[in-house]
Amino acid sequence: MTTMKDVAKATGLSLATVSRVFNGSEKVTEKTRKTVLKAAEKLNFRPNKMAAALRSGKSRTIGVVVPIIDIDVFSSAIKSIESYLREAGYHIIICQSEELLEKEGQILENLLNLQVDGVIISVSKETLNMNHMQELQDAGISIVLFDRRLELENVNSVIINNFSGAYRATTHLIEQGCRRILHLAGKSSVSIFRERQRGYESALKDHGLPVDEHYVFPLDLESEASLDHLRYLLQQDPAPDGIFAHGDYYAFGALNILKELNLRVPEDVAIIGFGDSPFCAYLTPPLSSVNQRNEDIGRMAAEIMLQELNEADHARVASQSMIPPEVIIRASSQRLTD
Amino acid sequence: MTTMKDVAKATGLSLATVSRVFNGSEKVTEKTRKTVLKAAEKLNFRPNKMAAALRSGKSRTIGVVVPIIDIDVFSSAIKSIESYLREAGYHIIICQSEELLEKEGQILENLLNLQVDGVIISVSKETLNMNHMQELQDAGISIVLFDRRLELENVNSVIINNFSGAYRATTHLIEQGCRRILHLAGKSSVSIFRERQRGYESALKDHGLPVDEHYVFPLDLESEASLDHLRYLLQQDPAPDGIFAHGDYYAFGALNILKELNLRVPEDVAIIGFGDSPFCAYLTPPLSSVNQRNEDIGRMAAEIMLQELNEADHARVASQSMIPPEVIIRASSQRLTD
DNA sequence: AAATTATATGTAAACGTTTACATTATTTCC
DNA sequence: GGAAATAATGTAAACGTTTACATATAATTT
Numbered sequence: 263m264t265t266m267k268d269v270a271k272a273t274g275l276s277l278a279t280v281s282r283v284f285n286g287s288e289k290v291t292e293k294t295r296k297t298v299l300k301a302a303e304k305l306n307f308r309p310n311k312m313a314a315a316l317r318s319g320k321s322r323t324i325g326v327v328v329p330i331i332d333i334d335v336f337s338s339a340i341k342s343i344e345s346y347l348r349e350a351g352y353h354i355i356i357c358q359s360e361e362l363l364e365k366e367g368q369i370l371e372n373l374l375n376l377q378v379d380g381v382i383i384s385v386s387k388e389t390l391n392m393n394h395m396q397e398l399q400d401a402g403i404s405i406v407l408f409d410r411r412l413e414l415e416n417v418n419s420v421i422i423n424n425f426s427g428a429y430r431a432t433t434h435l436i437e438q439g440c441r442r443i444l445h446l447a448g449k450s451s452v453s454i455f456r457e458r459q460r461g462y463e464s465a466l467k468d469h470g471l472p473v474d475e476h477y478v479f480p481l482d483l484e485s486e487a488s489l490d491h492l493r494y495l496l497q498q499d500p501a502p503d504g505i506f507a508h509g510d511y512y513a514f515g516a517l518n519i520l521k522e523l524n525l526r527v528p529e530d531v532a533i534i535g536f537g538d539s540p541f542c543a544y545l546t547p548p549l550s551s552v553n554q555r556n557e558d559i560g561r562m563a564a565e566i567m568l569q570e571l572n573e574a575d576h577a578r579v580a581s582q583s584m585i586p587p588e589v590i591i592r593a594s595s596q597r598l599t600d
Numbered sequence: 601m602t603t604m605k606d607v608a609k610a611t612g613l614s615l616a617t618v619s620r621v622f623n624g625s626e627k628v629t630e631k632t633r634k635t636v637l638k639a640a641e642k643l644n645f646r647p648n649k650m651a652a653a654l655r656s657g658k659s660r661t662i663g664v665v666v667p668i669i670d671i672d673v674f675s676s677a678i679k680s681i682e683s684y685l686r687e688a689g690y691h692i693i694i695c696q697s698e699e700l701l702e703k704e705g706q707i708l709e710n711l712l713n714l715q716v717d718g719v720i721i722s723v724s725k726e727t728l729n730m731n732h733m734q735e736l737q738d739a740g741i742s743i744v745l746f747d748r749r750l751e752l753e754n755v756n757s758v759i760i761n762n763f764s765g766a767y768r769a770t771t772h773l774i775e776q777g778c779r780r781i782l783h784l785a786g787k788s789s790v791s792i793f794r795e796r797q798r799g800y801e802s803a804l805k806d807h808g809l810p811v812d813e814h815y816v817f818p819l820d821l822e823s824e825a826s827l828d829h830l831r832y833l834l835q836q837d838p839a840p841d842g843i844f845a846h847g848d849y850y851a852f853g854a855l856n857i858l859k860e861l862n863l864r865v866p867e868d869v870a871i872i873g874f875g876d877s878p879f880c881a882y883l884t885p886p887l888s889s890v891n892q893r894n895e896d897i898g899r900m901a902a903e904i905m906l907q908e909l910n911e912a913d914h915a916r917v918a919s920q921s922m923i924p925p926e927v928i929i930r931a932s933s934q935r936l937t938d
Numbered sequence: 939a940a941a942t943t944a945t946a947t948g949t950a951a952a953c954g955t956t957t958a959c960a961t962t963a964t965t966t967c968c
Numbered sequence: 969g970g971a972a973a974t975a976a977t978g979t980a981a982a983c984g985t986t987t988a989c990a991t992a993t994a995a996t997t998t
Contacts, residue, residue: 263739265984276948281986289946308713312654313984317953321650323693331682332675341669344696353714355661356694358682375649376691401601514882541882544852603954614978619956627975651954655983 264305272301284309315377324567325373326354327383329361334540335409336384339560343382346564352379363388370394380404380567385412392417404570408563409556411582413453418570420563420583424454427552427587428461431534432506434550434589436469438532438597440504443471444495446481446516448508458508458536477502483515492519496531503531504595510535510542513549517594532595547593555585602643610639622647653715662905663711664692665721667699672878673747674722677898681720684902690717701726708736718742718905723750730755742908746901747894749920751791756908758900758921762792765890765925766799769872770844772888772927774807776870776935778842781809782833784819784854786846796846796874815840821853830857834869841869842933848873848880851887855932870933885931893923 266284270277275294282290283298301307315321324347328336344354355376359366366386373381380403381395392412395405407419435443445462448455463473479495482488496502496519507513513535517527525531527547535542538553562583570578604622608615613632620628621636639645653659662685666674682692693714697704704724711719718741719733730750733743745757773781783800786793801811817833820826834840834857845851851873855865863869865885873880876891900921908916 263984267984277985278949278987279947281984282947285986291946294946308709310654310715310984311713312650312659312715313953314986315953316648316650316654316955317984317986319953319986331679332672334670337670337675340694341696344669344694345698348695353693353695353710355691356678356682357686357691358679360683371646372691375646377648377650541879544879544882546884601954605954615955616957616979617977619954620977623956627977629976632976648954651983652956653983654985655954655956657956657983 263310264307265310266307268305269298269302269307272305273297319377320379321377322352323376323378324352324354325357325369325376325378325381325383327357327359327366327369327373327381329359329384329386329410331356331358335537335554335556338556339384339408339563342557342560343564346561347567350568354382359386361386361388363394367394370398374398374401374403378403379571380406382406382408382563382567384409386410404567406563406567406570408559416580418566418580418582420559420566420585421454422554422559422587423584424457424587425461425464426584427536427554427589428458428506428508429465430461430587430589431536431550431552432462432465433469434591435504435506435532435534435595436465436471438504438528438595440532441471442474442500442502443477443504443506444502445478446492446505446507446509446512447478448480450480455508462506481507481512481515483511489515489519492516493523496520496523496525501530505531505533507533507535510537510539510549510551513551513594514541514545517545517549528593528595528597532597534589534595538590542590542592545594550592550595551590553588553590555587558585601648602645603648604645606643607636607640607645610643611635657715658717659715660690661714661716662690662692663695663707663714663716663719663721665695665697665704665707665711665719665723667697667722667724667748669694669696673875673892673894676894677722677746677901680895680898681902684899685905688906692720697724699724699726701732705732708732712736712739712741716741717909718744720744720746720901720905722747724748742905744901744905744908746897754918756904756918756920758897758904758923759792760892760897760925761922762795762925763799763802764922765874765892765927766796766844766846767803768799768925768927769874769888769890770800770803771807772929773842773844773870773872773933774803774809776842776866776933778870779809780812780838780840781815781842781844782840783816784830784843784845784847784850785816786818788818793846800844819845819850819853821849827853827857830854831861834858834861834863839868843869843871845871845873848875848877848887848889851889851932852879852883855883855887866931866933866935870935872927872933876928880928880930883932888930888933889928891926891928893925896923 266277266280270280280298283295326340326343331337347354357369363386366389374397381398407417409421411419411421447459450456466473481492505516513533520527520531527533534550536552538551542549542551566581604615604618608618618636621633664678664681669675685692695707697707701724704727712735745755747759749757749759785797788794804811819830843854845854851871858865858869865871872888874890876889880887880889904919
């Protein structure tokens, strides 16, 4: 393995000068630069990043922590994080917390040992605070949260705007002529689900429609009784003519029940989900949904990380980004063909 | 940042002894081990992996290269590679070639600079040989190919057994009573698609059914003419009563045409795809398919990598693993209810 | 042309480990 | 109990860079 020392020897220059050529930044004559590069080329020299990392204290490595890799939202985000950071000369180390706080803690410790320059993380469901990140922060390692945010000031985060997504989805249904819109709600303990419900209610109000609490129903796909209640709701007179589900799986479940009851979609009931899961396009009829812009979230998280890393003074104010989602309209909610 | 030196000073022991405690392997008294660990704990010492990597030449890092991260087959494989290698004390660096040979080459060079101990790679579509991996091999870096194999001896690889998957899928259709089975074939230039066709034909022969070349049809989903030809084939007398598609998308396309022609699935035509894409379960009816066991492939690739890394003598014979796929039977091909 | 300044290069000490080799302490054996 | 063997610890030199500081060289000023 040839090293900078070899290149220095070959060119008659000093080790320092050779190093400067590869750092790019520092001043070095165009002539010596060429000499060095040519010699390096000939000797097939490749700089050892480990050594550079050790000496400089900068590994140009970013840890990316997600609960689990092969879930659409995470793999898409990772995809754009990777490509964005690679362009900037960083590489990423992927870790999975498996939704376990303890494992997440181990991973963060491990990343600290690896001298990562930053950590982009979507926290586990068990994670309620940033205590286990204290050491990272103390070590001056930049942190960006994405998708799953902790409700904390002073921490960089990127999430989609759940309120706005729900608002837009509900508004879309209203525009398609729906007047009695059911909301299949999520657990109200989860903030993003509360946001979605708020968006739904806000849209109804803004369009002069009543908010009927019976129309907000936390469907449980596992419970036959819960499914029965949905059947019951759909057969009332007047019957609901629209459904906004807080997640695509719930919309899918409702879709099956609508078929079972011989209700036409979207003519009798228009329906829209949330998440724009890959399967939406394949349902019969294809399901409208709110796109979570996972790639954009990843890109933005990477962007913020880079800013953070380049900011010389470490006194940046934390940026809390909310990306507005996009309503993807498919046949399940498309009544008008304007 | 406290270092081993600090721990040594605090315990009155030498740097070497402290190092040995953290290496685990070497001989050290239980008593001193405890002393060191306690002091380390107190000083909040964390070993600097960069330094260790530099000195030892082993980074305990594996590069994982895939064409693109957020495709099911790759994200699932990455998931199990990560969890398996992490257990063994390695971490992975993820890279995307974007199906470009040139980018793949840059990535490999980069990984070389990073001193990775091994590379697990699913090559780009443009990659036909291992020329750009020569340097890695020369540097003694272990390589394992997965999913996309190069047809080379002497290289570790893990793929599913396409022949067997196709054979089993076709056999399943035959067992369900199909006698005139259409094969929606893939490009015969691609070896895995040829394998699938071979499996199909072999199954027919083994069950005494004729292999009709008109029944092997390379459907092009983009071409209306091609779709028309499928319509034509399905309306012949006698009509096909089964379809084995080389990919799920093609099965999905066929499914839509069957609906359009008012043919019942699976009563009139049973259908099965290949890949077991996530959307299969959501189609109406749910689509049978051949599972590619992505996680198993990933796990096995990781296993082989670990063997390779632990093998002191580097004279292991390359292992070429073929994982038999699993036929996932859903409503689209389930005629009998035994 | 000397003095000043700016620019390019050189010197050498880090960075925090691992590890070959040397030394000391401990056990075993006769 | 002392020699021989074994086990534990210590010493110090790497590993391949970066970078503060010193020096040499070139450009500018007076």
